[in-house]
Amino acid sequence: MARRRQSVTIxxxxxxxxxxxxxxxxxxxxxxxxxxxxxTRVQASIDRLGYVPSIAARRMSGSKSYIILALNxxxxxxxxxxxxxxxxxxxxxxxxxMLKCAEHGYRLIFELVDTHDDNVQRELKAAIAAxxxxxVVLTPPHADNPLITDLxxxxxxxxxxxxxxxxxxxxxxxxxxxxxxxxxxxxxxxKGHERIGFIAGSREYALSGWRKQGYLAAMxxxxxxxxxxxxxxxxxxxxxxxxxxxxxSGKGRPTAIxxxxxxxxxxxxxxxxEMGMRVPGDLSLxxxxxxxxxxxxxxxxTAIDQPVADTASCxxxxxxxxxxxxxxPPMPVVIEGSLIERESVAAPRRG
Amino acid sequence: MARRRQSVTIxxxxxxxxxxxxxxxxxxxxxxxxxxxxxTRVQASIDRLGYVPSIAARRMSGSKSYIILALNxxxxxxxxxxxxxxxxxxxxxxxxxMLKCAEHGYRLIFELVDTHDDNVQRELKAAIAAxxxxxVVLTPPHADNPLITDLxxxxxxxxxxxxxxxxxxxxxxxxxxxxxxxxxxxxxxxKGHERIGFIAGSREYALSGWRKQGYLAAMxxxxxxxxxxxxxxxxxxxxxxxxxxxxxSGKGRPTAIxxxxxxxxxxxxxxxxEMGMRVPGDLSLxxxxxxxxxxxxxxxxTAIDQPVADTASCxxxxxxxxxxxxxxPPMPVVIEGSLIERESVAAPRRG
DNA sequence: CTGAAAGCGCTAACAG
DNA sequence: CTGTTAGCGCTTTCAG
Numbered sequence: 242m243a244r245r246r247q248s249v250t251i252x253x254x255x256x257x258x259x260x261x262x263x264x265x266x267x268x269x270x271x272x273x274x275x276x277x278x279x280x281t282r283v284q285a286s287i288d289r290l291g292y293v294p295s296i297a298a299r300r301m302s303g304s305k306s307y308i309i310l311a312l313n314x315x316x317x318x319x320x321x322x323x324x325x326x327x328x329x330x331x332x333x334x335x336x337x338x339m340l341k342c343a344e345h346g347y348r349l350i351f352e353l354v355d356t357h358d359d360n361v362q363r364e365l366k367a368a369i370a371a372x373x374x375x376x377v378v379l380t381p382p383h384a385d386n387p388l389i390t391d392l393x394x395x396x397x398x399x400x401x402x403x404x405x406x407x408x409x410x411x412x413x414x415x416x417x418x419x420x421x422x423x424x425x426x427x428x429x430x431x432k433g434h435e436r437i438g439f440i441a442g443s444r445e446y447a448l449s450g451w452r453k454q455g456y457l458a459a460m461x462x463x464x465x466x467x468x469x470x471x472x473x474x475x476x477x478x479x480x481x482x483x484x485x486x487x488x489x490s491g492k493g494r495p496t497a498i499x500x501x502x503x504x505x506x507x508x509x510x511x512x513x514x515e516m517g518m519r520v521p522g523d524l525s526l527x528x529x530x531x532x533x534x535x536x537x538x539x540x541x542x543t544a545i546d547q548p549v550a551d552t553a554s555c556x557x558x559x560x561x562x563x564x565x566x567x568x569x570p571p572m573p574v575v576i577e578g579s580l581i582e583r584e585s586v587a588a589p590r591r592g
Numbered sequence: 593m594a595r596r597r598q599s600v601t602i603x604x605x606x607x608x609x610x611x612x613x614x615x616x617x618x619x620x621x622x623x624x625x626x627x628x629x630x631x632t633r634v635q636a637s638i639d640r641l642g643y644v645p646s647i648a649a650r651r652m653s654g655s656k657s658y659i660i661l662a663l664n665x666x667x668x669x670x671x672x673x674x675x676x677x678x679x680x681x682x683x684x685x686x687x688x689x690m691l692k693c694a695e696h697g698y699r700l701i702f703e704l705v706d707t708h709d710d711n712v713q714r715e716l717k718a719a720i721a722a723x724x725x726x727x728v729v730l731t732p733p734h735a736d737n738p739l740i741t742d743l744x745x746x747x748x749x750x751x752x753x754x755x756x757x758x759x760x761x762x763x764x765x766x767x768x769x770x771x772x773x774x775x776x777x778x779x780x781x782x783k784g785h786e787r788i789g790f791i792a793g794s795r796e797y798a799l800s801g802w803r804k805q806g807y808l809a810a811m812x813x814x815x816x817x818x819x820x821x822x823x824x825x826x827x828x829x830x831x832x833x834x835x836x837x838x839x840x841s842g843k844g845r846p847t848a849i850x851x852x853x854x855x856x857x858x859x860x861x862x863x864x865x866e867m868g869m870r871v872p873g874d875l876s877l878x879x880x881x882x883x884x885x886x887x888x889x890x891x892x893x894t895a896i897d898q899p900v901a902d903t904a905s906c907x908x909x910x911x912x913x914x915x916x917x918x919x920x921p922p923m924p925v926v927i928e929g930s931l932i933e934r935e936s937v938a939a940p941r942r943g
Numbered sequence: 944c945t946g947a948a949a950g951c952g953c954t955a956a957c958a959g
Numbered sequence: 960c961t962g963t964t965a966g967c968g969c970t971t972t973c974a975g
Binding site: 295327335351 | 596598599600642643644645646647648649651652657658669670673676677678680682683684686687690691694699700701702704714718721722723724884885887888889890901
């Protein structure tokens with residue numbers, strides 16, 4: 242294969258502008274110690290020739306690769322992709338992260354590794370060796386895997402942990418899950434609900450605990466009971482069915498349920514219908530995540546939106562700051578979601 | 593910032609195995625002219641040290657970057673992402689392409705450029721200069737933009753055009769849109785429908801024409817009329833409403849409609865309900881694309897699945913073959929979808 | 944079949 | 960403030 246050469250290199254620009262390579266380098270890296278006049282001249286040459294630096298060459302010589310790695314769990318991601326259940330986590334993650342990367346001249350590379358596999362470290366090491374990323378975005382449950390975070394710390398690669406239990410690296414972002422759960426509770430309480438059930442998510446995710454705590458705290462604040470009103474699922478539809486059936490078949494059943502994700506909310510909705518209950522007439526329902534599918538079911542579900550794109554965008558922004566050695570804000574940074582009202586919540590029936 | 597160095601380089605492997613750099617290079621590139629014994633010894637060192645070559649260094653010296661670019665239209669992609677209408681094109685594209693890339697040691701980088709902007713060429717040139725991709729996946733409507741294809745040809749970068757009208761480069765993939773439309777027609781004819789309406793998509797996409805042609809041909813084959821039964825939308829929900837209203841408000845209205853994408857099908861479904869018609873009792877409906885949302889509406893829609901992931905995967909596979917200089921199959925390669933039966937099709941009412 | 948030398952495009956370190 | 964020099968890790972080219 243023919244050797245593929247850069248068509249316009251820093252040399253061409255230097256020759257065109259009549260300066261040294263180094264001066265051009267300083268201009269493209271926006272370094273100090275270049276006279277404005279010089280800078281203008283060089284920039285003019287860059288624009289005229291349409292010069293864009295090669296990221297491979299920059300990586301080779303300098304310390305930057307201009308690559309940020311977005312690490313996701315292989316098994317879960319592939320499963321979700323194949324199931325086509327309408328979750329757009331990958332989409333939101335990718336678009337949010339990619340667009341922010343582009344603003345700073347970075348590229349985002351999406352990578353899958355097995356969290357549970359003994360080979361995590363080997364897989365991650367290989368990705369690091371191949372790509373030499375300047376930063377890594379870690380999504381749950383990776384964000385809490387010490388095999389991953391330790392390796393990153395050791396390689397001195399800054400990482401942004403999204404939804405992690407504890408702060409293992411420089412950047413720690415959450416989506417305010419506890420406050421969002423409390424918001425859902427208050428929304429239902431304001432409608433007059435007193436018996437509010439909750440379906441928790443998988444223990445493997447820190448956010449499951451936060452959502453549950455937020456629920457418990459808000460219920461306590463409102464002076465409402467939670468006994469026999471809290472079940473745990475694993476985020477799957479099937480687990481949602483089981484939990485919903487338990488909650489709805491006992492005595493003193495709830496007039497409203499908050500489900501920790503959309504699939505479990507969908508399942509709850511189906512179970513309610515199956516049991517002859519109307520949503521929202523007999524049962525109000527608030528979902529978590531607000532993936533596109535909740536808008537298309539009957540009734541469209543009131544949901545807590547999980548701001549995935551904003552979070553990914555923020556992760557990249559902070560990563561770039563960290564790479565540049567700039568000071569970071571206090572952690573954790575909280576990107577709060579919001580409650581989207583639709584048609585699955587109403588006042589409870591009296592009696 | 594500290595200069596970040598590769599922890600294990602080809603030099604370490606060479607020293608460990610007691611051979612020259614070149615021999616190691618030959619082994620990792622699977623070249624001929626290495627004694628099996630040598631190869632084994634080198635491979636052992638590679639495994640022991642956990643060596644993985646740096647793609648930046650490989651790009652610098654050799655001709656390969658091990659990067660494949662997936663090019664999508666900026667405006668449309670961002671619009672679809674923000675609308676959160678439940679389309680999972682990006683997801684399917686990314687996962688299909690990325691997993692196939694990984695199999696061959698490549699990485700997929702997702703990039704957005706403005707098809708309509710005068711700066712397409714500048715944007716694309718910049719991406720090429722920065723990344724030096726070994727291949728590019730082009731999605732509609734990029735695949736038919738000569739500003740893009742010419743530039744790629746000129747740079748001798750092989751590209752896979754998905755859903756392009758004509759073959760501008762080495763790889764040309766379609767999803768058999770005409771045959772899929774015919775399949776939808778035959779499905780409806782088999783149920784007893786004779787007046788079958790069709791809502792075409794935006795002229796900007798070659799596949800809109802193919803789908804329409806497939807419909808017209810299949811209708812002709814069945815000896816059925818198409819006059820006043822064919823409207824054109826632009827793939828948007830709003831355009832679907834307009835088209836559906838036209839089709840359903842005339843005399844001799846259709847007993848079934850095929851919509852060229854899911855949003856227009858959803859719109860048709862809504863219009864039918866609004867007009868007091870039942871789906872599928874009074875109107876059967878077949879949708880195109882089969883994005884997740886069609887499973888969650890009432891009734892769940894029978895749809896032609898568009899095999900986006902398989903297509904992206906195939907594009908990458910063929911690209912890798914092209915990069916290696918291997919022979920390619922005859923073009924276009926057709927990745928056919930299938931008809932997914934759900935609940936929006938029934939026999940027409942008699943009368 | 945294997946090795947040595949040269950250099951890809953850029954930046955770090957140092958010298959002026 | 961600007962230029963020079965020396966590589967980064969790998970593949971290509973050319974010798975053996």
